[in-house]
Amino acid sequence: MQPEISKETIRGHTTTIVLNILNQGDSYGYAIAKTIKQLSHAAYDINEATLYTVFRRLEKNGDIASYWGSETQGGRRKYYQITPQGQATLDHNIQEWNFAKHVIDDLILGRIDADV
Amino acid sequence: MQPEISKETIRGHTTTIVLNILNQGDSYGYAIAKTIKQLSHAAYDINEATLYTVFRRLEKNGDIASYWGSETQGGRRKYYQITPQGQATLDHNIQEWNFAKHVIDDLILGRIDADV
């Protein structure tokens, strides 16, 4: 059993991962990083810089919105919230993944048909 | 049914795809591109530049070897052949993919456990 997932394989899925987590309730950077580690059974420990890059990308696209938490003294937290558009993106990405899984299976496990 | 697989999802799998095809017999660029299209049921039409980049990368790593075909007049073809090391890489990458599939499923479909 591999302990970690490779960068190149996870690439392209980080936004969907974050959307899935936010779809279950508002959250903030540090907590999301820990949730990712937990959901992946420690196979993926997302880099902080990566995570905040994902936030910026998603917010720019309108898939998430953000607001500062009400922690008055110190320990500021920026909360993220999925938008209706983000939920649509999530649905779309999940379908895309389910499709891609089969295509990649065919491509890396498949035998070449003699007849065309 | 989506017609095409997204670039970001296929990324990182191209070398494994090529290794799988070469593991079934020597072949050359153009033919491999068509095999990829066929195996993916037209979901992935690899760009030529991408394919030749993959060849260079794999040859540099020692996973494949190449030789010019014996077509004496015109229509030159460069054939590629998987090496024993390439077969080991293929096996490794397939295991990695089977592992990654489950991790990504957990990450983009998984529910967050209330208890930690």
Add this chain to the structure above:
DNA sequence: CAAAGTACTGTGTGATACAAAGTAGTTAGT
């Protein structure tokens, strides 16, 4: 009071897939 943990941000780098363009030979249609 120092160390570890929580929490957010910016800059720069590396890997990779592809678009675009070029070179060159072959085959099929009119």
Add this chain to the structure above:
DNA sequence: ACTAACTACTTTGTATCACACAGTACTTTG
């Protein structure tokens, strides 16, 4: 004979994305 489509390989430049590294700042614990 000519042109278009197809076969076949290569180079250059670009875009995306994940991350390493570095920095800022507050809190908790020994």
